[in-house]
Amino acid sequence: MLAPALLLWPLVRVFLFSLQEYGLRQIVSGESNYIGFDNYAEIFSEPMLWQIVLPNTIGFAIVAVGGTVVFGTLVALLLASLNRMWRAIVSSCIMVAWAMPAVTGTYVWIWLFDANTGLVNTLLLGAGILDEPHNWFTDRWSFYAIVVLNIIHHGFPFVAVTVLAGLLGVSKEMIEAATVDGAGAIRRFFQIIFPTLKPVFAVVVILSTIWDFKVFAQIYLMPGGSGSNRSVLNLGVWSYVESFAQNRYGFGSAIAVLLTVMLLVVSVVYVRTLFKEEK
Amino acid sequence: MSAPAAPAAPGVPADATRARIPARRPRSRRAKWILFGKSVAVAALLIFTLFPTLWMISGAFDARASSASASLIPVEFTLENFTYVLAEGGFARYLLNSVIVALLTVAASGALALFASVAVARFKFKFRTSILMMVLIIQMVPLEALVIPLFVQVRNLQMLNSLLGLVVVYVAFSLPFAIWMLRGFVAAVPEELEEAAYIDGASWWRMFRSVLFPLVAPGLVATSVFAFITAWNEFIFALTFMNDPEKYTVAVGLQQFFGQYSNQWGYIMAASTLITIPVMIFFVAVQGKLSSGLVSGAVKG
Numbered sequence: 001m002l003a004p005a006l007l008l009w010p011l012v013r014v015f016l017f018s019l020q021e022y023g024l025r026q027i028v029s030g031e032s033n034y035i036g037f038d039n040y041a042e043i044f045s046e047p048m049l050w051q052i053v054l055p056n057t058i059g060f061a062i063v064a065v066g067g068t069v070v071f072g073t074l075v076a077l078l079l080a081s082l083n084r085m086w087r088a089i090v091s092s093c094i095m096v097a098w099a100m101p102a103v104t105g106t107y108v109w110i111w112l113f114d115a116n117t118g119l120v121n122t123l124l125l126g127a128g129i130l131d132e133p134h135n136w137f138t139d140r141w142s143f144y145a146i147v148v149l150n151i152i153h154h155g156f157p158f159v160a161v162t163v164l165a166g167l168l169g170v171s172k173e174m175i176e177a178a179t180v181d182g183a184g185a186i187r188r189f190f191q192i193i194f195p196t197l198k199p200v201f202a203v204v205v206i207l208s209t210i211w212d213f214k215v216f217a218q219i220y221l222m223p224g225g226s227g228s229n230r231s232v233l234n235l236g237v238w239s240y241v242e243s244f245a246q247n248r249y250g251f252g253s254a255i256a257v258l259l260t261v262m263l264l265v266v267s268v269v270y271v272r273t274l275f276k277e278e279k
Numbered sequence: 280m281s282a283p284a285a286p287a288a289p290g291v292p293a294d295a296t297r298a299r300i301p302a303r304r305p306r307s308r309r310a311k312w313i314l315f316g317k318s319v320a321v322a323a324l325l326i327f328t329l330f331p332t333l334w335m336i337s338g339a340f341d342a343r344a345s346s347a348s349a350s351l352i353p354v355e356f357t358l359e360n361f362t363y364v365l366a367e368g369g370f371a372r373y374l375l376n377s378v379i380v381a382l383l384t385v386a387a388s389g390a391l392a393l394f395a396s397v398a399v400a401r402f403k404f405k406f407r408t409s410i411l412m413m414v415l416i417i418q419m420v421p422l423e424a425l426v427i428p429l430f431v432q433v434r435n436l437q438m439l440n441s442l443l444g445l446v447v448v449y450v451a452f453s454l455p456f457a458i459w460m461l462r463g464f465v466a467a468v469p470e471e472l473e474e475a476a477y478i479d480g481a482s483w484w485r486m487f488r489s490v491l492f493p494l495v496a497p498g499l500v501a502t503s504v505f506a507f508i509t510a511w512n513e514f515i516f517a518l519t520f521m522n523d524p525e526k527y528t529v530a531v532g533l534q535q536f537f538g539q540y541s542n543q544w545g546y547i548m549a550a551s552t553l554i555t556i557p558v559m560i561f562f563v564a565v566q567g568k569l570s571s572g573l574v575s576g577a578v579k580g
Contacts, residue, residue, distance in 0.1 A: 013428035099562035101512040104551035214421035236423040256424035
C-alpha cells in the first residue's frame, strides 16, 4: 500500500513545516528551524485573514455550493420531465460544460468579461448601459461573481446527472398518489422527492463544498488573482502565494494546514449529520 | 444567465406523466403552456451550457478575435491562430509534454490499479473501507497543502523540471479512485470462472490473462480515461514543478501564453481549443461509466 504513504507523509511534513521558519535557506540546507506556533499566531493576528481571506473562502463556498446544487437540481428536474430522446440530447450537451478543463474554461470567462474586447462590455456599451469600458476584475464583488459563474457552469452537470439518476428511481406510484391527494408540485418536491433523495443530495453537497473550498486555478488565473490584488485572495491562493512568491514556505504551510483542518471539520460534520439522519 | 431555466422546472415530475399522453389527444391549455415553458427552459439551458465552448472555438478561428468585434460565427475565418500557436508560440512542445505525462500516468496507474484491485477484490483483505477512505481523503485534502512538501521533496530529488516527477504525483492521485472502480469490475467476475480455468490446468498468470483481464478491460478503459484527464488538466503541480519552458505542460503553457499575449485572444482561444478537444472526446466516450463504476465499486462484493 504505497498510496497512503505517498499522501500521508506530505500531510505530516506540511504540518512540520508550519511549525518552522522555513524559507529558501532551509530548503537548500535542509536544516530545520522550529519556532513553535508563531506562524499560526501571525495568521490569526493578521487583519487580512478576518476581513478578506476567510470571507472570500467561506462566503464564496456557500454561494457557489448553493448555486451549483440548486441549479443542478432544477436541471435534473427538467431532464426528468423530458422524453427519452431529448433527455439524451440535453444530457450530452451538459457533458460539454463538465468536460471543459478548468484552465481553459477560466480563460473563456476572462475573455467574455475582458474590459476592452470582452463580449459583456461590448453588449453593455452597445445598449448604452455603460458609458465606458468597465474593468470587472478589480472589484472584489464582481471578481467573485465571475468566479461563481465559472464554478456553477463547470459544476452543475455533476449535480444534475447525479440527482437525475436518483430522480428516475423515485417511485412513480408515490408521486401519483400525492398528486391525486392534491399535493402541488413544490409540496411533492419537498415532501416526497427531497426526503427520498437525501443521501444523493448529501453526497452532492459534500463534494461540491470540498471542491469549492479549495478552488485554486479559477482564481489564480484571473487578472489580479495570483496575489497582485490582495482583496481577492482566498485561503488556497494565499497559501500558495506566500510559499512560492514570497518564499515563506513555513507561513504558507500554516495557512494550508488551516485550510485542511477546515475541510476536515466540514466533511466530518456532513458525514455525521448524514449518518445520524439515516438512523 | 442561469436564471431563465429556473421557473419552469419545479412542476416537472408530474408533467413527466403528462408528456407521455399520446399527441393525438387534444391537449388542455395548461399542458400547452407547460410544453412551451419547458421548451424555453431547455433552450435557455442549452445556450448557457454550450455558449462558452462555442465562443472559444469561434474565437480560435476568427482573425478578429482580439478586437471587440468578435462574433459567434467567425467574421474573418482563419487558421492563422492555430499555426502561430503551434509553430511560434511553442505550443507543439507543450502538447507533446502533456501527451507524454498523460500516457505514462495512464500506463502506470492502470497497471498498478489492475493488480491492486485483484488483490483487494479476491484475496479477501479488509481494505474495502480503507480504500474508500483514501478516495475520499484525496478528494478532501487541498492540493495547495500537498504542493509545498512535494515541491521540497521533488526539489531535493533533483526532479524539478522532470516530466517523470509529475507522473509520480499524478499516479498517486489517480490510483485510489482507479482501484476503487476496478474493484467493482473484478468482484463482478464469478469465481467459478477462475476455478474452471485452474481445473483446466491454467496457471494464475494464464487465468489472469485469458479470463480476468478481458472481463475487466471495460473498467480499465474508464479508469484510464479518468487518469488521462487528471494528468492532462492538472495545473497547480505543473505550475510549481516546471519552470523551464521546454517542460511546460499545456495548462501551464496556456498560463504563460496569457502573460505574453494578454490581448491576443485569438491565440489564447486556439491554444484552449487544442487543450479541450482531446478531453471532450474522451469524456463523451465514457460519460456513463465513471459514475456507474463508482457505484458498482461500492455495491458489489
